[in-house]
Amino acid sequence: MKRPLEMAHDFLAEVVTQDDIVVDATMGNGHDTLFLAKLAKQVYAFDIQEQALEKTQERLNEAGFENVQLILQGHERVDQFVTEAKAGIFNLGYLPSADKSVITKPQTTIEALEKLCHLLVKGGRIAIMIYYGHEGGDLERDAVLDYVSNLPQQEFTSTIYQTLNQVNKPPFLVMIEKLGK
Numbered sequence: 001m002k003r004p005l006e007m008a009h010d011f012l013a014e015v016v017t018q019d020d021i022v023v024d025a026t027m028g029n030g031h032d033t034l035f036l037a038k039l040a041k042q043v044y045a046f047d048i049q050e051q052a053l054e055k056t057q058e059r060l061n062e063a064g065f066e067n068v069q070l071i072l073q074g075h076e077r078v079d080q081f082v083t084e085a086k087a088g089i090f091n092l093g094y095l096p097s098a099d100k101s102v103i104t105k106p107q108t109t110i111e112a113l114e115k116l117c118h119l120l121v122k123g124g125r126i127a128i129m130i131y132y133g134h135e136g137g138d139l140e141r142d143a144v145l146d147y148v149s150n151l152p153q154q155e156f157t158s159t160i161y162q163t164l165n166q167v168n169k170p171p172f173l174v175m176i177e178k179l180g181k
């Protein structure tokens with residue numbers, strides 16, 4: 001069976017082409033940024049930690065990708081940099097290799113999600129990996145689930161992919177698709 005992160009990548013890869021603009025809302029170590037750089041025309045990647053930009057830049061240089069703009073800003077400002085997107089990905093929580101007190105927060109996560117849903121072209125998709133084992137993670141999880149559960153069904157479909165029988169609160173995946181052609 002696919003792990004949630006694998007599922008997230010496959011979900012986006014199904015729709016992203018070399019003509020598309022996409023967003024990595026939480027750069028972190030840059031794994032998703034590189035993944036998207038291989039698929040899309042242009043990637044806009046956000047993080048609020050310098051360390052994330054450095055790691056990601058290194059990773060992109062090694063692989064030889066120049067189609068990425070790394071932005072040292074919160075993802076809640078996505079609308080200031082991007083006018084449309086075919087896809088977006090969020091990896092919530094903290095960056096394991098960095099300061100564990102720097103975490104994504106419900107209010108800014110929802111603001112970013114709301115803006116990205118708005119910027120999404122028809123047929124566009126968003127994948128959200130929800131890590132909720134840390135302090136405050138359950139509040140963010142609930143905020144995201146509440147938000148995506150209330151998206152208008154004429155415009156979006158939202159789904160969840162989650163293992164049910166594992167210990168230690170493993171991350172799970174929420175997927176959103178904007179309907180239409």
Ligand code: SAH
Pocket residue numbers: 025026027028029046047048049052073074075076091092093094095096102103104105108131
């Ligand atoms: N929990 C995941 C990694 C999450 S990394 C795992 O274990 O694999 C989350 C990243 O989001 C961090 O690098 C953090 O700096 C970043 N971040 C936190 N708040 C943010 C914001 N408002 N906008 C953009 N990035 C943010």
